[in-house]
Amino acid sequence: MEFMLHTVARLKAGVNLASVSIAESYFRRWPDVLVHADHVPVFMLHRFSTPDGRITGHEPALLRTALEFLREHNFVTLSLDELCERSMNGTVPPRAVSFTIDDGYAEQGAVGAELFLQYDCPVTFFLATGFIDGWFWLLEAKVAYLFAQLTPGTQLTIANVTRRMDPTDLRAMRLARRAFVNELKGMPIASAIDRLDQVACALGIELPQSPPENFAPLSWSDARRLEARGVSFGAHTVRHVTLARENDATALEELEESTARVRAELSNPSNVFCYPTGRSGDYGAREKQFVQQLAYTAAVSAEPGYVVVPAVTQAPFDLRRFSFPDTLVGFKDIVLQSCRMREQIRRRFQKARP
Numbered sequence: 001m002e003f004m005l006h007t008v009a010r011l012k013a014g015v016n017l018a019s020v021s022i023a024e025s026y027f028r029r030w031p032d033v034l035v036h037a038d039h040v041p042v043f044m045l046h047r048f049s050t051p052d053g054r055i056t057g058h059e060p061a062l063l064r065t066a067l068e069f070l071r072e073h074n075f076v077t078l079s080l081d082e083l084c085e086r087s088m089n090g091t092v093p094p095r096a097v098s099f100t101i102d103d104g105y106a107e108q109g110a111v112g113a114e115l116f117l118q119y120d121c122p123v124t125f126f127l128a129t130g131f132i133d134g135w136f137w138l139l140e141a142k143v144a145y146l147f148a149q150l151t152p153g154t155q156l157t158i159a160n161v162t163r164r165m166d167p168t169d170l171r172a173m174r175l176a177r178r179a180f181v182n183e184l185k186g187m188p189i190a191s192a193i194d195r196l197d198q199v200a201c202a203l204g205i206e207l208p209q210s211p212p213e214n215f216a217p218l219s220w221s222d223a224r225r226l227e228a229r230g231v232s233f234g235a236h237t238v239r240h241v242t243l244a245r246e247n248d249a250t251a252l253e254e255l256e257e258s259t260a261r262v263r264a265e266l267s268n269p270s271n272v273f274c275y276p277t278g279r280s281g282d283y284g285a286r287e288k289q290f291v292q293q294l295a296y297t298a299a300v301s302a303e304p305g306y307v308v309v310p311a312v313t314q315a316p317f318d319l320r321r322f323s324f325p326d327t328l329v330g331f332k333d334i335v336l337q338s339c340r341m342r343e344q345i346r347r348r349f350q351k352a353r354p
C-alpha cells in the first residue's frame with residue numbers, strides 16, 4: 001500500500017514512470033511487490049542478426065545482456081510448457097519469464113538457440129512445418145526477397161495505393177514491404193500465393209523454388225540435435241497461414257498436418273500451439289476448438305501482454321506474448337512490469353476522477 005501511495009504521489013508530481021532507473025530502484029526496494037508470480041512475460045523472437053551481416057534481426061549482444069540481467073536479478077526462466085503446467089498446479093515462482101522463437105529459420109538455431117543454451121535458458125521454437133520440410137518458403141521471406149530485387153522507379157500497387165519505389169529510401173521501402181505483407185496476411189494462403197506470383201511476374205522477378213540461403217529453414221536433424229540439448233519445438237501450421245482467413249477444411253488440415261509432422265519428427269514436442277500472425281482477428285473460436293481437439297494444453301498469440309496465471313486455466317488458448325524489444329530499456333520495462341504498474345495507476349486515477 002505504501003508502495004502504491006508513494007508511486008501515485010510521484011506520478012502526480014509528474015515523474016515519468018517509463019524511466020527504467022525508477023522501475024529498477026522500486027524493484028530493489030520492493031522486489032516481490034513489483035514482480036508478481038501471476039503476471040509472466042513470454043517473449044516472442046523472430047530473425048537474428050548474423051555476424052556476416054547477411055541477415056538482420058535481433059542483436060545477439062542485446063539478447064545476451066537481457067539474459068545476463070535476468071540471471072543477475074534471480075529471474076526464473078521456464079519453458080512455455082513448464083509455465084503452463086506450473087500455472088495449472090499453482091507453482092509458478094515469482095520472477096518467471098519465458099521465451100519463444102517463431103517460424104524455424106536456420107539462423108534462429110545457429111545464433112538464437114545457441115545463445116539461449118549458453119545461458120541455460122529454456123526456449124520453445126514454433127515451426128511452420130512445410131518450410132522445415134523444404135517444399136514451401138514463407139511469404140514474408142518471399143516479399144523481402146522481391147523487395148531486395150526492386151530497381152529505382154518501379155511502380156508497385158499495394159492495398160490499392162500505387163507507390164514509386166526508391167531503394168535508397170529505406171524507411172519508405174520498409175513501410176511498403178510491411179503494407180504488402182499485411183495485405184497478404186489478410187488473404188487465404190492460396191490467394192496470397194497467387195497475388196505474390198502475379199506481382200513478381202509483372203515486375204519480371206523470378207522467385208526461386210527453394211529459399212535462398214538468407215531465408216533457409218532449420219532442418220529436422222538440426223531441430224533434433226537442439227531438442228537433445230533441451231530446446232523445445234511446437235507447431236505453427238504448415239504454410240504459416242492466417243487461420244481465420246481459411247475455410248474449415250484448410251484451417252483444420254493446417255493444424256492437423258503441422259501437429260503430426262512435429263509429433264513424428266521430434267521426441268518431446270511442445271503441448272502448446274502457436275497461431276501464425278497471431279493478432280486477435282487472425283484466429284477465433286473455431287481455431288481454439290481445433291487446437292483443443294488436437295490435445296494441446298494451450299496456445300499462444302502475438303497480442304502483446306502478460307500471461308496471467310489464472311487465465312492459463314480459464315482461457316488457455318489465448319495466451320499473450322511480447323515481441324522481444326529492440327532496447328534493453330524496453331526489455332527491463334516488461335520484465336520489471338513497469339508497463340503493468342503504469343496501467344494499474346492509470347486505472348486507479350480514472351476511478352478516482354469524479
Ligand SMILES: [Zn+2]
Nearest residue numbers: 102103276277
Ligand atoms: Zn510466425
